[in-house]
Amino acid sequence: MSNFKTLAVAGLFLACAAGAGTAHAQSTDGYHAIQVFPIAVDSAAFTQRFTFRNPDAAAAITLAVKYFPGTGTSQATAIACPAVVVPINGQVVFASLRDLCPTLAAGSQYGFVYTNDSNATRKRPYAAYSRVSNAQGIGFSVEGFPAHTFTSADGVVTGVRRIAASAGAPAYQTNCFVGKMNDVNPGVLVTSQVLVTVRDSAGNTLGATTTFDVVPGTLTRLLDVFGAVGAPAGNYNDARVSFEESGTGEPGIISFCTVQDNTSFGADFRVSKQERGFSQIALTQTPAAQDEHVLRDSTIGSDVPMSGIAGGRPFTIPAAATGSNTHVVYFRHPDYVQCEIIDPATSVRALLAYGLEMRMFGPDGVLIAGGNDVTGFDSVYLGDKAQRNSGANTRYTIEVESTGANNNAKPYKLHCISGSGHSDGDILRYQEAIDRF
Secondary structure (H helix, E strand, C coil): CCCCHHHHHHHHHHHHHCCCCCCCCCCCCCCCCCEEEEEECCCCCCCCEEEECCCCCCCCCEEEEEEECCCCCCCCCCCCEEEEEEECEEEEEEHHHHHHCCCCCCEEEEEEEEEECCCCCCCCCCCEEEEEEEECEEEEECCCEEHHHHCCCEEEEEEEECCCCCCEEEEEEEEEEEEEEECCCCCCCEEHHHHHEEEEECCCCEEEEEEEEEEEEEEEEEEHHHHCCCCCCCCCEEEEEEEEEEEECCCEEEEEEEEEEECCCCCCCCCEEEEEEEECCCCCEEECCCCCCEEEEEEEEEEECCCCCCCCCCCCCCCCCEEEEEEEEEEECCCCEEEEEEECCCEEEEEEHHEEEEEEEECCCEHHHHHHHHCCEEEEEEEEEEECCHCCCEEEEEEEECCCCCCCCCCEEEEEEEEEEEEECEEEEECCCCCCC
């Protein structure tokens, strides 16, 4: 292979070896029943070694494996690869993508790999890991990511660069990829648009936002993302790339980048981080992940709809001298959290004269914040990991009740902010005629 072709293949691969669009980096929460490798490659320049781990001490796991090709490669369609049997409390290793998927078309290939436990009655969690490297052993890790972390949240990759070679220092190039998760349920393939924007370290837009059409089970490359958006010539350091899905249905979008040096072809692995996601409960965008189990900033006025009830129960204290609602909220400690009662008429924290008060208890029944005549509390530390619930993240309760100062019915909203996310505060005990504090 000529040097030119070697550079082309290396650039082609490194452009796609960058990570899972909306996963929260590479996480310690690594055991799931569906695992996706957002990049999978087989070329003359790079190989990818795959490892699957089964922690179950009683049963083997049989994994279904499917490969989805990158656009423009000679692998025209997705292929089902042979089942992978991971033994009891054991692991299985594949030396390459072609070893994992033997019917892969000849030549340089890239795409993504979708795996899942194929057992029809019980799905068991497993871990998935891969290592990408060239002939010199230069490379990086690509872990399997759970499918649920791919969403339509706006994603951002930070710290990207384009720098020309100088004084013995290599040139640096940033390559990005945009794709869309495969649909497991059969149906019409719906095209989504993904907007790609590059901004310099000061936040100025470089070139113009570029739009890509993606359909389920596809991956599109952007070799030199600065060039892809038409950025002016020159060096850029500490820039960022944002990815925004535009369309309906909120599908799972894959977006990622690598920064490579063009001498050794060493590269890193940069997952697009979720900055803003859509909340169906709030009917608006919310900070961070598109996941209503881990909302960072939520204002909720009713709980989950249930069978036999037309809609979710509105957060209301009835017209009586006494009345109480108890909410359940999942927080993740250690973290700082704050909550308050919102007056729907003013959309800000209720005044004491509104006639409501609140307090919050930990899973051990210990009062954390709030109390008599308190309508909200500012940031409170939930405690170190070992201080609560033997280290496990769990449930907290928030009680809202009448102060007795005003006997009219009192609708309200519950507003909470947390650093690592929380659930939406559904009601456990509703409109009890009781005064607890």
